Amino acid sequence: KNEVEQSPQNLTAQEGEFITINCSYSVGISALHWLQQHPGGGIVSLFMLSSGKKKHGRLIATINIQEKHSSLHITASHPRDSAVYICAVLGEGGSEKLVFGKGTKLTVNP
Amino acid sequence: GAVVSQHPSWVICKSGTSVKIECRSLDFQATTMFWYRQFPKQSLMLMATSNEGSKATYEQGVEKDKFLINHASLTLSTLTVTSAHPEDSSFYICSAQRGVIEQYFGPGTRLTVT
Numbered sequence: 001k002n003e004v005e006q007s008p009q010n011l012t013a014q015e016g017e018f019i020t021i022n023c024s025y026s027v028g029i030s031a032l033h034w035l036q037q038h039p040g041g042g043i044v045s046l047f048m049l050s051s052g053k054k055k056h057g058r059l060i061a062t063i064n065i066q067e068k069h070s071s072l073h074i075t076a077s078h079p080r081d082s083a084v085y086i087c088a089v090l091g092e093g094g095s096e097k098l099v100f101g102k103g104t105k106l107t108v109n110p
Numbered sequence: 111g112a113v114v115s116q117h118p119s120w121v122i123c124k125s126g127t128s129v130k131i132e133c134r135s136l137d138f139q140a141t142t143m144f145w146y147r148q149f150p151k152q153s154l155m156l157m158a159t160s161n162e163g164s165k166a167t168y169e170q171g172v173e174k175d176k177f178l179i180n181h182a183s184l185t186l187s188t189l190t191v192t193s194a195h196p197e198d199s200s201f202y203i204c205s206a207q208r209g210v211i212e213q214y215f216g217p218g219t220r221l222t223v224t
Contacts, residue, residue: 030210030211031211031212031213033213035215041148041201041218041220042119042217042218043203043215043216043217043218044215044217045213045214045215048211048212048213050211086153086154088154090211090213097156097159098144098154098156098205098213100153100154101153102153103153
């Protein structure tokens with residue numbers, strides 16, 4: 001059974017700080033997703049990774065397949081980045097079901 | 111990037127009525143769509159997997175007669191909550207799969223049953 005662990009569970013930062021959220025999983029995967037969920041509930045797909053690194057604006061996502069670990073970085077954080085960030089992985093072997101982490105609640109104070 | 115929409119974004123209905131939620135992939139064809147449910151402060155829970163032109167596959171514990179799923183075309187799946195009860199109040203989220211591993215999420219629909 002694939003388990004997804006995120007850390008930290010909660011994170012408070014000052015505006016401008018560099019943020020890192022971690023995600024570890026236990027079995028081989030075909031893809032890893034980073035999602036953002038704002039207080040109103042809406043979900044935004046940030047990244048889908050199967051290897052390497054992706055960058056979009058101030059967001060960077062990396063994945064290390066050998067170590068079964070991914071990180072989401074936010075540079076120059078801003079209060080509007082406050083949200084829950086969710087890591088989800090898609091298993092190998094034709095499984096179509098995503099396994100979700102419990103999320104990391106980020107609060108960025110001005 | 112790929113866009114998935116949901117309609118409505120929120121709905122309030124009376125107990126005993128039925129509510130239909132639509133999920134559309136706007137710029138790609140999705141052979142598979144997924145429906146999730148999320149209770150406050152909890153993670154997303156997969157309810158069912160919907161394949162175009164065939165019956166949905168429901169997860170254990172999800173009542174298929176209560177949560178009717180129709181995947182009528184490659185860009186549209188609907189979830190109908192029948193005879194809604196207050197305990198059905200939740201946040202319902204769909205996602206659409208493009209290719210083998212790409213999955214894109216809709217913004218969600220908040221259902222409140224009074």
